[in-house]
Amino acid sequence: MFRERSILHFNVADFAVAVERVIDTSLKSRAVIIAPFAAARAAVYDMSEEAYRAGVRKGMMLRQATRMCREAEVLQPRVDVYRKAMKALLRQAQEYSPLVEHGLEDGHLFVDVTGTHRLFGPPVDVGLQVRRAVRQRLGLNPIWALAGNKLVAKVASRLVKPVGEYIVTPGEEQQFLAPLPVSLLPGLDDREVRQLRDFRIATIGQLAGLSRRQLMVPFGSRSDYLHDISHGIDNSAIAAGARESVPVDHEHIFADDTNDQREVEAAVADLVSRAGLELRRRGQEARRVGIWIAYADGAHVVRQATARRRTASDFLLLQLAGTALARAWQRRGRLRSCRLVCDDLYRQSPQLALFPETQPGEVRQDRLLMAMDNIRNRFGHGLIATGRQYPALERCCGTEANIPCH
Amino acid sequence: MKERKTCGIAVGTSGYSYTEWVDNGFYPPATRTSEMLPLYGSRFSIVELNYTWYQMARAEAISRMLEKAPAHLQFAAKLTRTMTHERDEGWLEQMQLYRQGIAPLGDRLIAVLVQLPPDYDRSTDNRRHLAHLLDGLQGLPVAVEFRHASWAVDPVFAELERRGVTLVTVDEPALPGLFPVLDVVTNPALFYVRFHGRNSVGWQSSNMQKKFDYDYSLEELRQWRDAVLKKMADRADRGVIFFNNHVRAQAPKNAAMLAGLLTGEAAV
Numbered sequence: 001m002f003r004e005r006s007i008l009h010f011n012v013a014d015f016a017v018a019v020e021r022v023i024d025t026s027l028k029s030r031a032v033i034i035a036p037f038a039a040a041r042a043a044v045y046d047m048s049e050e051a052y053r054a055g056v057r058k059g060m061m062l063r064q065a066t067r068m069c070r071e072a073e074v075l076q077p078r079v080d081v082y083r084k085a086m087k088a089l090l091r092q093a094q095e096y097s098p099l100v101e102h103g104l105e106d107g108h109l110f111v112d113v114t115g116t117h118r119l120f121g122p123p124v125d126v127g128l129q130v131r132r133a134v135r136q137r138l139g140l141n142p143i144w145a146l147a148g149n150k151l152v153a154k155v156a157s158r159l160v161k162p163v164g165e166y167i168v169t170p171g172e173e174q175q176f177l178a179p180l181p182v183s184l185l186p187g188l189d190d191r192e193v194r195q196l197r198d199f200r201i202a203t204i205g206q207l208a209g210l211s212r213r214q215l216m217v218p219f220g221s222r223s224d225y226l227h228d229i230s231h232g233i234d235n236s237a238i239a240a241g242a243r244e245s246v247p248v249d250h251e252h253i254f255a256d257d258t259n260d261q262r263e264v265e266a267a268v269a270d271l272v273s274r275a276g277l278e279l280r281r282r283g284q285e286a287r288r289v290g291i292w293i294a295y296a297d298g299a300h301v302v303r304q305a306t307a308r309r310r311t312a313s314d315f316l317l318l319q320l321a322g323t324a325l326a327r328a329w330q331r332r333g334r335l336r337s338c339r340l341v342c343d344d345l346y347r348q349s350p351q352l353a354l355f356p357e358t359q360p361g362e363v364r365q366d367r368l369l370m371a372m373d374n375i376r377n378r379f380g381h382g383l384i385a386t387g388r389q390y391p392a393l394e395r396c397c398g399t400e401a402n403i404p405c406h
Numbered sequence: 407m408k409e410r411k412t413c414g415i416a417v418g419t420s421g422y423s424y425t426e427w428v429d430n431g432f433y434p435p436a437t438r439t440s441e442m443l444p445l446y447g448s449r450f451s452i453v454e455l456n457y458t459w460y461q462m463a464r465a466e467a468i469s470r471m472l473e474k475a476p477a478h479l480q481f482a483a484k485l486t487r488t489m490t491h492e493r494d495e496g497w498l499e500q501m502q503l504y505r506q507g508i509a510p511l512g513d514r515l516i517a518v519l520v521q522l523p524p525d526y527d528r529s530t531d532n533r534r535h536l537a538h539l540l541d542g543l544q545g546l547p548v549a550v551e552f553r554h555a556s557w558a559v560d561p562v563f564a565e566l567e568r569r570g571v572t573l574v575t576v577d578e579p580a581l582p583g584l585f586p587v588l589d590v591v592t593n594p595a596l597f598y599v600r601f602h603g604r605n606s607v608g609w610q611s612s613n614m615q616k617k618f619d620y621d622y623s624l625e626e627l628r629q630w631r632d633a634v635l636k637k638m639a640d641r642a643d644r645g646v647i648f649f650n651n652h653v654r655a656q657a658p659k660n661a662a663m664l665a666g667l668l669t670g671e672a673a674v
Contacts, residue, residue: 004425004439117426121614121653124460129612165461169423171440172470 004170006123007238008111009153010093010130010142013161015107016046019085020075022139031072035062036382043382045077059251077380079105089140092133096126099238101150104281107142110150112238124167131165148173151234155184173232178205185229191300192219192226204230247343248286250274257296257334264325264335269388271340272321274381276314279342280373285310286342289320291327296334303327310346315365317342318388413639416480416516417665418452419657420600420650430655440474447476450661454519454600454648459484462500463507472510482517482549482598482646483508489539491523501542516646517549517572517598524584528556540569549574549598552585566592575599575638577630579606589634591641599635601660603651619653622660624667631667 012018016034021027031050035042042062047069054069066072082105089109093100099112111130113123120126127144134140145156147168155177156166168176182188182196182204195218201207208230215223228234252267268291279286290304305323307316321340329335375384428437433445446453463483486504489497508515520539526532540548550566551574552558566573572593577600578584591597603620611617639645647664649657 006425117424117615118429119615122421122424124457125614128460167457167461169439169467169470171438172467175470 003114005112005114005148006116006170007147007150007153008093008109008113008123008127008130009145009147009150009157010089010107010109010111010134011144011157011161012089012107012134012140012142013163014046014048014052015086015105016077016082017048018107018140019082020078022085023081027073031069032075033062033065033069033072034075034077035065036077036380037062037074045380047072059253061253061255064255079377079380085138085140088138089134089142092130092137095133096120096130101238107140110153110238127165127167149232149234150236150238151186151229152176152232154186155180158184174208177230177232178203178208180204182207182230187225187229192222195219247341247345248275248278248282248284249339249341250278251337251339253337254335257336259332259334264329264338265322266389267338268321268325268340269318269386271338272318273314273385273389275340275342276312276317276369277373277376277381279312279317279345280348280369281377283348284345285312285348286317287311287344287346288342289317289324290341290343291321291324292339292341293325293328293335294337294339295331296336299331299333301328301330306344310344312348313362313365314369314386315362413642413645415635415639415645415647415668416450416452417647417661417668418450418454418649419446419652419661420454420648421456421652422446422453423457424652424655426653427655427658432655432658443471443474443479444476446658447479449658451478452480452482452516452646452648454482454484456484458504458508459487459521462486462488463504465507465510468508469510472514480514480516481511482519482648483511483515484519484521485539485543490521490526493535498538498542501539505543505546515547517547517596518543519549519551519574519598521551521574522553524553526552527554528559528562540571547596548572549596551576551598551600555583555585558586558588563590563592570595572596572598575634576602577604578602579604579609581606581609587634589637591638594642595644597638597642597645599638599645599647601647601649601651601657603656615653618651619656620651621654621656622649622651622663624663627660627664627667631664635668 017032020032020034031054032048033044033051033056034046035044044056044058044060044062044065046058047056047065051065051069051072056065056069056072062074066074086102086105086107089107090100090102093109093111097111097113097116101110102108113120113126116126117123120129123146127146131142131144134142141163143157143160143164145153145160145166145168147153147156148170152168152173156168160166181202183193185204196207199218207226212223212227215226219226250271252271254263254267258264287310288304288306290302292300292302294300303324305320305327307320311317372384423439423442427433428435433442437445463486486500488494489500489504508518520543549572563573570593573590575588575590575597576585577587601622603618603622605617605620608616608619635645649661651657651660
């Protein structure tokens, strides 16, 4: 029998900052930037609403961020603390449903409360109860939204940032979405947003007015997805546990446009180390690595490389990223940014191989990565790196080997 | 002396959109949320909107709801909790937003229900807050529901009467400190009654499924009609009655029972 779904989306805005503010209440009235300031190329990990308004963005170089928001308090990221807070947040929601999908330390939760009304009452009341419990027990104030699927719940919660709630009545998804800008739809990449802008499609309603066939011409295999999301259709289930299907995605924006090969390769090595760390944290492995490069003149190129076996090792990921970069970077123009996406993800098997498949060198590499992960998890990503991530150092040492720095 | 017209009484429920009411047979099997309001309207002529308590009323959402509502259906709308239960610094500005949000209801709006929290006693601060609240809602038909017994005093009734504000009469568990059952009419244009159920154990719980789980008997409703409603009807032009015991669709069942008693069609 048909049953409408009830999906709650909770989001603690600027989660890392919110946690730091619970720990140190004097930060509440100040702009806050969280970044590993000990690192040579420190990038912003998270920032408060005040810093965001001043122009600070995630991934921005810390030097640039502090120029934009001089009054900001800069804090070292404490990933283990944020993860602990995330677990506590999770526990509040799990009192109402076993189906809770969440990120690792981003303050986002999707809770499927379909069919729980006889136990806990209407879903809207569950939303309020969870929020109250989180406020009282953790001192955090999540935004929450209620809708019939994850897509609409997420869009709705984007409308009420930094505090508030939004309830979308089942059956009204399309009418709710129609007047909103297409940029609010999750899952669109920059190229698609630009394409829609070129077609003068500003609202989700305008996008919904196009048929699948019309969308097929410019968007190819993505046309079905665009058609569905513009109509508020999302049948994806809540995957209990940490989100696994979302690709690992990191971007580097060069301080100045560059065509220096060493600088670009160093940036890619840095992105690989971040992606590798995230994969290992998630307990996942990837088979495909994509490199997106943006030229200074606005052109974009995307190329991928696929491995025979899946991996979470920085060393193998770096080989794939190098192949993808060589395929993507064919022009002489300067680059503005570079993005690395690991997808085709699989869960890391806890089962040991019957016959060892890895070479002794790979075992050593894995041990090295494990040691680096421990340091990074404790003190932040920027505290330790490989020589490839430092073009100046690489020039000076003239080596291909990975040199742990700091 | 001017003769009072016969008091017209409408009976309905607090909210209409409950999945549980499909399970319990009030709505036909597989009824979708978007189909509930027309079905509700085929049985009742008034409904109390309680989702406006959870989130700020939004004109576009109310307009979409009205498109589905039968023409005869009238509404009471709860004031958003951010002005009563969880008010912050911006609560005065929120009243403007609320007024804009419920504007599409037009003359189908019978009352704005201001429900005050259980710990909201008659302190100086709270009296000042309530006065600002009623000033901000001026021009709208307003009904105030107190949960704290300290408000059950004559000066409060006199002030509500002066402002033309309806005092909500409640039926709830007989627990100490709760606002008592009174047949006071402070606004001759409208009396407003809410039946919350008499589940004394569940009342202390934060779980709505326990709090509002109660099934009124015909005898209890008959006593209410004779002891309270008749007196109130004698002093008002109009009355609205809502059942809030929504668990297992007891609210629409009890509302239909009371409507039957009032029209003399109830089974004895």
